[in-house]
Amino acid sequence: MLIRKPSRWTLNENEATPESVYQHRRDILKKLGIALVGMPIATSAQAGVFDLFSGNKMTDSITDLRRSLTAPESSRYHPDLSLTPESKILQYNNFYEFGTDKSDPAVRAANFKTDPWSVKIDGLVNKPIILGYDDIFKKFPLEERIYRLRCVEAWSMNIPWIGFSLADLIKHADPQSNAKYVAFETLYDPKQMPGQASTRIGGGIDYPYVEGLRLDEAMHPLALISVGLYGRTLAPQNGAPLRLVVPWKYGFKSIKSIVRITLTDKEPPTTWNRLAPQEYGFYANVNPKVDHPRWSQASERFIGEGNLFSSRRQPSLSFNGYEKDVAHLYKGMDLRKQF
Numbered sequence: 001m002l003i004r005k006p007s008r009w010t011l012n013e014n015e016a017t018p019e020s021v022y023q024h025r026r027d028i029l030k031k032l033g034i035a036l037v038g039m040p041i042a043t044s045a046q047a048g049v050f051d052l053f054s055g056n057k058m059t060d061s062i063t064d065l066r067r068s069l070t071a072p073e074s075s076r077y078h079p080d081l082s083l084t085p086e087s088k089i090l091q092y093n094n095f096y097e098f099g100t101d102k103s104d105p106a107v108r109a110a111n112f113k114t115d116p117w118s119v120k121i122d123g124l125v126n127k128p129i130i131l132g133y134d135d136i137f138k139k140f141p142l143e144e145r146i147y148r149l150r151c152v153e154a155w156s157m158n159i160p161w162i163g164f165s166l167a168d169l170i171k172h173a174d175p176q177s178n179a180k181y182v183a184f185e186t187l188y189d190p191k192q193m194p195g196q197a198s199t200r201i202g203g204g205i206d207y208p209y210v211e212g213l214r215l216d217e218a219m220h221p222l223a224l225i226s227v228g229l230y231g232r233t234l235a236p237q238n239g240a241p242l243r244l245v246v247p248w249k250y251g252f253k254s255i256k257s258i259v260r261i262t263l264t265d266k267e268p269p270t271t272w273n274r275l276a277p278q279e280y281g282f283y284a285n286v287n288p289k290v291d292h293p294r295w296s297q298a299s300e301r302f303i304g305e306g307n308l309f310s311s312r313r314q315p316s317l318s319f320n321g322y323e324k325d326v327a328h329l330y331k332g333m334d335l336r337k338q339f
């Protein structure tokens with residue numbers, strides 16, 4: 001995510017140059033504690049630390065505590081899309097609680113403790129619920145769904161998520177008739193999340209990270225609570241143990257590591273809107289026709305096989321390709337004003 005101000009945000013998708021790519025590589029090596037001096041490129045490549053760039057497996061130096069998790073393919077949401085390699089989904093992340101560089105979360109969240117966990121569903125509901133770690137995987141039938149993910153920074157991935165419809169969870173809590181919105185909150189734990197303890201690391205966000213949906217958006221079957229991907233439980237950097245995935249909206253709506261879901265009658269505050277309301281709206285529906293104030297949203301850089309910085313540009317799709325499914329939710333709204 002990008003807002004003008006600190007210089008560390010200047011390495012954005014649209015400005016990546018060979019120099020900045022090289023610098024990025026050096027930063028990753030540094031974080032992994034690998035000496036830069038006098039090290040021939042070939043050696044470091046053999047050590048596996050360049051896997052991010054070659055698209056192979058996870059770097060050996062990062063702990064991987066994921067468990068295997070299988071779920072039947074959803075008949076409805078299993079399109080024939082070429083998948084983003086797992087290594088890139090695991091190592092190219094936005095999770096500012098663990099730092100603002102794409103490579104930070106994989107490194108800094110490696111030992112993030114997600115078991116035990118507790119997520120509360122409360123507010124305007126007749127049956128408030130508290131789910132523990134095991135409930136998250138057992139209470140609702142899981143399925144695998146392949147979704148596009150489109151970040152507001154104009155890059156995209158195709159990800160095989162495992163999870164269940166958010167609607168299942170909300171129905172279980174039995175919403176009251178005056179509930180109109182759903183508010184989400186990420187864990188607040190500065191001891192484990194260095195970005196919450198330091199403005200420098202956490203990008204100056206006011207934590208905890210919060211997000212929100214209108215109730216009818218939240219009840220749409222596409223809105224997913226994800227607990228895994230690529231046949232395993234979520235890695236911490238992807239928002240373990242559970243995160244939201246709203247595929248027709250910009251990625252920042254898909255809040256990670258959720259501890260609270262509250263039904264309300266007022267539009268809840270959302271983190272990026274609060275930080276820069278002129279740049280990030282409450283709705284944040286993917287819209288190729290409404291540019292970000294500082295870059296075009298007409299096309300996107302798809303992150304697939306091959307070099308991370310290779311440019312495979314493709315046109316952005318209205319509602320990220322889910323227009324047929326969700327456009328009716330916004331009938332009569334001016335989507336330029338309510339962006």
Ligand SMILES: Nc1nc2c(c(=O)[nH]1)N[C@H]1C(S)=C(S)[C@@H](COP(=O)(O)O)O[C@H]1N2
Nearest residue numbers: 093094095096151186209238251252254256
């Ligand atoms: N709590 C929290 N959730 C978050 C973010 C964050 O910084 N903190 N970043 C968002 C953004 S901008 C994107 S694009 C997606 C990225 O998800 P991924 O790293 O699993 O691909 O997570 C979203 N959820």
Ligand SMILES: [Mo]
Nearest residue numbers: 151152251252
């Ligand atoms: Mo994003």
